[in-house]
Amino acid sequence: MKRPPAPDPGRRSRSTLRERDSVTTSTSGESPASTPGPIGSHMRTGPLRAGQRVQLTDRKGRPSTITLQPGGEWHTHQGVLRHDLLIGASEGILVANDAGHEYQVLRPLLNDFVLSMPRGATVVYPKDSAQIVAVADIFPGARVVEAGVGSGALSISLLRAVGDQGVLHSFERREDFRDIAVGNVEAFFGEAHPGWEVYLGDMQEEVLTVEQPGSVDRVVLDMLAPWECLDAVKTVLAPGGVWVSYVASVTQLSRLAEEIRASEGFTEPEAHETMLRTWHLDGLAVRPDHRMVAHTGFLLSARRLADDQTPLQLKKREKVSVVSEEDRAAWPANDPDAVWDEASLKTRTVSGKKARKASALSQKIAAQAKEVFTRE
DSSP states (O other): OOOOOOOOTTOOOOOEEOOBTTBOOOSSOOOOSOOSSSTTGGGTSSSOOTTOEEEEEOTTOOEEEEEOOTTOEEEETTEEEEGGGTTTSOTTOEEEOTTOOEEEEEOOOHHHHHHHSOOSSOOOOHHHHHHHHHHTTOOTTOEEEEEOOTTSHHHHHHHHHHOTTOEEEEEESOHHHHHHHHHHHHHHHSSOOTTEEEEESOHHHHHHHHSOTTOEEEEEEESSOGGGGHHHHHHHEEEEEEEEEEESSHHHHHHHHHHHHHHTSBOOOEEEOOOBOOEEEETTEEEEOSOOBOOOOEEEEEEBOOTTOOOOOOOOOOOSSOOOHHHHHHOGGGOTTOOOSTTTTTOOOOOHHHHHHHHHHHHHHHHHHHHHHHTO
16 A cells, blocks of 8 residues: 655644544544634633533542533532532632532642543553653654553643644554543543644554654653564654653563664663652641552653664673573563563453443543533
8 A cells, every 4th residue: 555645744733533544534523613822721711611621629628520511410419519600600719519518619630630531541640641741851843653542641741742833643553542532632622632643553554654754853652562663763753852651561661671772773761660659738747648659650761863873882880690591581571472462461451341431421521621612
């Protein structure tokens, strides 16, 4: 099949789901005309409007997120709260339901939105998304490639970072995950992002039909076997560009690092993980909370070298012990026949039924969000 020409890197396009190998159509329909100001800003400021998500926190600190609708009601075992009490009001108010129970009303922040949105695949936690944006140095106007869209949590952070003038090309193997991600992203921004396009298929194959060699500023991968995309990343990533991969296990981390070193097309890979611990604050009782968001995944980053260059050989301290051949052979990262899939890595498999349910809910929330600007 003849490959179509790569798009103009300076082109701005609506968020579309392109036909590729019999994959068809957008799942969310046409969005209204773009709102004035930066993309999504109308969802974050001003009085509360119908179609927007709000977070209600009770006196025990338990948050609940709802979508405001004219004439709508929120029912709990503590009573009924009418949406009309909130529509047109300022956020930051206290409101009581018909039984007198009070709630604090605020728009959900990015962290709150991601943890409460419909999901199929496990989301990339905000603590990791923030690190990815920083480590990859995602800048306004950047051209970014992402693989492994999942539920769209990382896509939201990347799109906010590249801004209205940037481009994010995302690749996802599962159609149901793509639909969930599209709904969540459009629900967050209140409309389709002008620089986002989603493609169905394997990144290592599809990206070569979309991007020209050396045209991509940043690559972010969230997948089981990112080393399978090494040649594709090496082709499309510009010299000096940053590649960041999010992996869950030590074996994946080791395999990827060794493959990058062996390719001799990148700087020495660096890896880290982020653990987030909140603190309990009550007068003089100041201590760490008993629970924390600990290990969720590793981030491995490297930068692309020019084609005719080899990586600088860094000096290392001599190791006291030598790894035996028996130990080396037992390490899965050195086994070319090892299978890297959800079963072997003991990751959770998302059923089609759950994904379809999350997709329908995300599309519903997105449709309501798109009505925010048109109602005014």
